[in-house]
Amino acid sequence: MKSRLLLLIVIVILGQCTPKSTPKRPKSSSSNEVLYPKREFRAAWVATIENIDWPSRKTLSSEQQQQEFTQILDSHKKTGLNAVFVQVRAASDAFYARSTEPWSEWLTGAQGKAPEPFYDPMRFMIEEAHNRNFEFHAWLNLNRGTQKNAKSVSKDHITKQKPEWFVSYGGYQLYNFGIPAVREYIQELVVNIVRTYDVDGIHFDDYFYPYLVAGETFNDAATYKKFGRGFNNIGDWRRQNINLLIKDISKAISEEKKWVKFGISPFGVWRNASTDKLGSPTEGGQPSYDNLYADTRKWAKFGWIDYIAPQVYFSFDHPKVPYLPLVNWWEENHGNRHLYIGHSVYKVDKDSPEKSWRSAGQIGKQVRSNYTSDEISGSIFYSTKHLINNNLGISDTLSNIYKYQALLPTMPWKDAIPPNSPVELEVKRADNSGAFVSWKLPIRISRDKDEIRSFVLYRFEEGEEINLENPRNIVSIIRNVGLLNFVDRNISKKKSYFYVITALDRLHNESSPSNQFFLK
Structure with a gap:
């Protein structure tokens, strides 16, 4: 029993030390859908x-x-x-x-x-x-x-x-x-x-x-x-x-x-x-x-x-x-x-x-x-x-x-700690048929004190699955230059949308998503 437990511990440790491959693309629910890698x-x-x-x-x-x-x-x-x-x-x-x-x-x-x-x-x-x-x-x-x-x-x-x-x-x-x-x-x-x-x-x-x-x-x-x-x-x-x-x-x-x-x-x-x-x-x-x-x-x-x-x-x-x-x-x-x-x-x-x-x-x-x-x-x-x-x-x-934007692949042997999630995501209709998106930084940026280099804004139509692995849902990858807002100009006045945003660090580790915001 002790030897089996020791073997299990060794396997777990080795699993933690071995860099994991970045998933190439989301799984398709339709055989007709062409999917591209989110990271490339x-x-x-x-x-x-x-x-x-x-x-x-x-x-x-x-x-x-x-x-x-x-x-x-x-x-x-x-x-x-x-x-x-x-x-x-x-x-x-x-x-x-x-x-x-x-x-x-x-x-x-x-x-x-x-x-x-x-x-x-x-x-x-x-x-x-x-x-x-x-x-x-x-x-x-x-x-x-x-x-x-x-x-x-x-x-x-x-x-x-x-x-x-x-x-x-x-x-x-x-x-x-x-x-x-x-x-x-x-x-x-x-x-x-x-x-x-x-x-x-x-x-x-x-x-x-x-x-x-x-x-x-x-x-x-x-x-x-x-x-x-x-x-x-x-x-x-x-x-x-x-x-x-x-x-x-x-x-x-x-x-x-x-x-x-x-x-x-x-x-x-x-x-x-x-x-x-x-x-x-x-x-x-x-x-x-x-x-x-x-x-x-x-x-x-x-x-x-x-x-x-x-x-x-x-x-x-x-x-x-x-x-x-x-x-x-x-x-x-x-x-x-x-x-x-x-x-x-x-x-x-x-x-x-x-x-x-x-x-x-x-x-x-x-x-x-x-x-x-x-x-x-x-x-x-x-x-x-x-x-x-x-x-x-x-x-x-x-x-x-390359019809969709792609995040760069992560390198977990160099850094595997993601930043914390952006907070207080808000979206408002703009006069020119776009949407004004704003958010705030988390109080604590990350466990390893790495800076947030950019943000990934996702948009989904009402009723659509919230799937962050499909790159077609990426609106923009936004450089963190201190202006925590973005204008999304590619939406319809007649549709409603869900938005979420994530943060990326220097080596492109991605945070969990922010709060979802529903735009009517």
Whole structure:
């Protein structure tokens, strides 16, 4: 009897320690009703290197840069997105003021030159993103000292200050991650951003050790000889260097600000099953593990990252790496962390050599397919300019899918305590056929003293089930800027409604609903 009781206690404790999956969508009472997830991560990459997405030219004024970025956010919001990944460090440079690295040439035209008139781009971008209820993730390139065949490098650039830290390869100057001081330097750059800016996340893409260049060798043999004790081959040593970097950065972020997320977007294929029985049923290249020395599967499994977003840039009918089998593999291999899928909207082109990409239907099919899985928590699209340009109607396709607003997924391993409920909800008919909604904060905001970042207002027609899990009932997600009111302009004079409101904290934990208010 005592052993059974002990077993029960252990099971309960383990259940409390294991993060629970966020429900993907409400249960349908009708087989004809199309339901969408209430919580979904919907993001786009904003690439700055070579002026891919923003700013569109090196010659833009500060005002033009700001205007262009707000237009990007407004366009993404119209599409239905709720987060952006902005590349703020492209080649050991900076798109932000509080950096030890020089200003980026792709911001001002010359490396080291500050914006004129002066402003802090990242601070501006974060404020504008948050004003629209977007998460802002700072995207840093990890391995690039200088861009390929760089001609103009400022005298205070790290490649000039610490040339012994770099390996020339493929026309680039790339960090030698086997040197402990290199890893410490990159970690401090990350911590500085987390400490100084109100970012929601830190993001790395697929660049660790470099992709192979035919006829060239990444010459870190001397470093391996010096620091490779205990490793029988250089590949395992390189992987350990990246493992240490990721693990240490993860710990440093959490110690600085517990709510800041950390995630990686690796090349889609970890390894093929023909090479490794743990790999995916694919036949494509497998640079992530074998060439980039990034054991991304391990990072997710051990919880060193908060999400993994594999770049599944392949169509459903790709002959060697079809979309669905690879996604299914990641569903089984993302550990207990969020899985987002990276989508290649840049491939959508009427002249694409692949027939599947000659319409926006391929992306639409992929996103809808993701909805059949409770393991997938969202999508990220590369890159912004292709969404802005609405190539073959890709943004129209997505806005049709993202027809309802979505809350971002929770991360219970970081914070599972919701705020307390708003109180004294009241609704009055307005003269212009709308409704004026007001409420008050709870006396005590939350048990963990976390602030309320936004509110979720729900509306139901008289006689309709009060179901907070169906996103079609969300009127608006309202940023908490101190004005505890909202005007709902999309109601009929001839109908009566029930309203409720909830509160969200920094990590999107949702309170219980307020009092219901019936509007006749």
